[in-house]
Amino acid sequence: MPDERFFGTYETLSVAEIAALLGAAASPTNSAAYAISRAATVTDEDLSDAVILCSSRDSLEKLSQRDFGLCLTTEKLRAEFDEAKGTVIAVSSPKLAFAMVTEKLHFSLEEKEPETEHAKLNGADIHSTAFVAASAEIGNSAVIGANSYIGRGVVVGDDVQIADNVSVTHAIIGARTSIFAGVRIGQAGFGFVPGPNGLVRVPQLGRVIIGEDVEIGANTTIDRGALSDTTIGNCSKIDNLVQIGHNVQIGANCVIAAQSGVSGSCIIEDGAMLGGQVGLADHLRVGEKAQIAARAGLMRDVPAGERWGGAPARPIKDWLRETAALTKLAKKR
Structure with a gap:
């Protein structure tokens, strides 16, 4: 429910x-x-x-x-x-x-009944221009920067650092997590279905659950789930300008570099690493400790421990071999 x-x-x-x-x-x-x-x-x-x-x-x-x-x-x-x-x-x-x-x-x-009353909090450092809804729960020693918005019902753990111009709704954030400037967490996911008179939005009724000791880079966006939750595991690190779609599950100790996009309902298992500008089609699984080279485009699942690259992505040895062969062909022309 x-x-x-x-x-x-x-x-x-x-x-x-x-x-x-x-x-x-x-x-x-x-x-x-x-x-x-x-x-x-x-x-x-x-x-x-x-x-x-x-x-x-x-x-x-x-x-x-x-x-x-x-x-x-x-x-x-x-x-x-x-x-x-x-x-x-x-x-x-x-x-x-x-x-x-x-x-x-x-x-x-x-979205329908936003709170206008500020929370009265002790033990947290909240900038005078930030808004924290009265029903939000803010942990001890948390820091919330200038012009940031913490919506109704949001839970922020102890020692969380939230920088300037951040908005957080529909979310639960674990202790000691760092959220850099301009991050957007908990907005409606990108879900539409064709109807007789055009596209119909699918209501997004899930949450964003962020574990402990997570880092989320500047201007990254994390959509809430459709019915299940969007989750990010303990100690994972997400770079600037990353898009995390609805229902995505990111395990513990994962690394996602800048400008990557993870489509809805993907699963990224513990310890996986994604280079910059990696793109994932929806409903894919990246196995435990797999590594994806920068600018790769994933169209199918990646087994645990493997290294993939290219677009469409394939095992990195195959990609490098094919790239070398194409280079040789080009030089012969």
């Missing part, structure tokens, strides 16, 4: 109301009055009153034999819900349907 510190919930919707909104039929039909109060992922523990998205066989397998409130799926997968322990609605675009339903269920408190 979306974190109540950051997100509000409208009144519940009945299955019948959701079916009418989507112009689709629910099965079984006797579930029309059942109340749906929240959005969830298939991995959440309690799905009894939740609407969930199930648009792949992987998510279908995770949902198998579990009780759930309402599942939005495709016509093709609907046939495999014969023994479902919940209500199912099949539509042509489950992701669009999920976006439409979650918009009716939840909203960002920061």
Whole structure:
């Protein structure tokens, strides 16, 4: 369920109301009055009153034999819900349907009801021009620089250093983390789905969770998750001008150099290193202690411990061999 510190919930919707909104039929039909109060992922523990998205066989397998409130799926997968322990609605675009339903269920408190009252804090060094929302939690000896903004519900750990002109919303920040000037943390991720009248924004209902002893360079941006969280592990170091998309999971002791871009739902395992201007397509995995050369463009997963380079990226020996061969060919012309 979306974190109540950051997100509000409208009144519940009945299955019948959701079916009418989507112009689709629910099965079984006797579930029309059942109340749906929240959005969830298939991995959440309690799905009894939740609407969930199930648009792949992987998510279908995770949902198998579990009780759930309402599942939005495709016509093709609907046939495999014969023994479902919940209500199912099949539509042509489950992701669009999920976006439409979650918009009716939840909203960002920061965006709809921002706080105007300053926090009254002892033990933290907060610049006179900074704003810290009254509901934020600021740890001992934290420093918040000029013109920075700390939104409602945000948690900042002990000894965190936040420089000038930083904005933080929908986030929990671990102790001793350093955030350089101009960083943006917790804004809505880049999530859209085609609708009949153009693009429809997918509500972003997750958080940003930053571990301890992390460093985030100037003007880096870290989007909050769609439903799951965007996470950065302990002791990872992120350079200036890096973009971290929604739902990205970065492990401990990772290094990401300047001007890199990590697309949504990528996983970067512990100890991995990305050179400058590296780009990752979405839903990729970079294995533990893998190294990616500068300006590489990743289109597929990188196994643990391997070194890759080039665009599209491949094992670095292959890339260097191919580059040398092309150089020789060019000299012969």
